[in-house]
Amino acid sequence: MTGLHGQVAFVIWRESMEALLVVGILHAWLTHNAEAKVIATGRHFLWGGVVAGLAAASLLAVVILSFASLLEGDREDYFQIVMAGLAALLILQMVVWMRHRGSGLKRDLERGAQQAVTGANWWSLFLLAMIAVAREGSETVVFLYGILASAGETALAGNIAAAAAGFALAGATYWLLQAGARRFPWSVFFRVTEILLLALAASLIMTALDRAIGLDLVSPLGGPLWDTSWLLDDSGPLGGFVAAVTGYRSRPDLMSALVYASFWIVAVALLRMRLPHASPRPS
Template sequence: MGGQFGQIAFIVWRESVEALLVVGILNAWLAREGAVRGLAGGRAWLWGGVGAGLAVAAALAVALLFFAEAFGDEGQDWFQIVMVFLAAGLILQMVAWMRRHGRNLKRNLESGLSAASARASGWGVFVLATVAVAREGSETVVFLWGTFATMSGSALVAPIAAALGGLLAAVATYGLLQLGGRVLSWRTFFQATEIMLLFLALAMLTTGVDRLIGLDLLPTLSKPLWSTAWLLDDGTFVGGFVAALTGYRARPDLTTLLLWVSYGLLVWRLVTPPKAITLPVREVRS
């Protein structure tokens, strides 16, 4: 259970920092260029977009709740399994997206604001803020749904507290990042959290496979191949915490091992930049 709370806190922390980064870039540009570019009231459009983005994420949460309630017990098991795999896929997509666009994120956002200012329209600012916040908020909703869906009543107090803790940690982290490389650089932050996200995606995939095995929809293919319970048992509090954040299993079977190997190959492909193709140059004879 502690590992689930760790997942919640980490996801809210990471996604909130990214959302704060986007909003901070937009706000800084408006403070510097807004009046000059004819967007004197741009901040009102910005915060309106932030509110709209949060509303979109909240609407997604309500929609997921509606669909979950529409299924029976067996249907909810399937729904949660689908959400776990979807969340893992979104994490991989997010890592890939940040690797492609993270370096030019500020430039791209400021280009969008420049285009909006050319039309002297606050709607461009509103749409940029809405899309950015809705994207981070919606990803967070999907990531957290599988955990929250299994809890009810007073059991929700702890995960909500973990989410609030993650949000407060995000604000503090953003403050440190704004100080620049003297304390913590954006590059270091994204590199470290990228590794943590990749492990978290593996944890979600392993959980999904465990559930499919529990429903007799996947075979284990073997008895446990080895046991590291003597070193770290995933049935203990500390071991369960590590398992929830990394996908660790003390007694993995062949199906789990094949998942780990396949995932490792996929991540290697994801993080390894493609090699440039050099075409042979034919000698031209006169």
């Protein structure tokens, strides 16, 4: 598996896991807390919301691809650079939100489900599921477009295989975490994957920067600052994989070094920042 395929599989795995977590929380609450006579109705609206959320994310994918197909030459390159940068910023926002607000996710979802069931307002449950799934699906669409656009021409079969692997891994991981939640809590999963997500965001930013330099939109600010290609060459198989998933460069120029360092400084500062209690994550 190449670094690109690893990125595709990881994004689908991670985002699918978060979507499964949301749906699982709602389904579990409905099963264990609602009256038997309304469980079936609640499940219909819950899964209806899941399908609607997937449809909304699919529509976003169609819109992005349709818009990109209308662009030609440098305009398409500019759009792809913007989308790669946007994907990186969304990843950073998601990680920061999960660090500061994720602990209240289960409570907020269960409160929403309780209000829907108590008032027999099933469309609220439908919307709760739809918004959650649409959000994760939309993020996945933007992330994947940013990854694939920054990579240029890619093999469709390889990407499909990577996506299938991501979905399969998400299902297996969710089952394992549910089965062994006490020994391996969800908090550990999110803490490990947030590091991997930030590395992916850094990689997207570096790829977008490389393309911007190639189009003479940004100056590299001189030649290479150092050369570690003797240790790990980013043009080789292993180095290329590491570069794809972390943004590593074996011969970085000053601009690349500044951008890469700035990203991690900002990311760490945001993660360590103390934020006041706030409402649930916006859709």
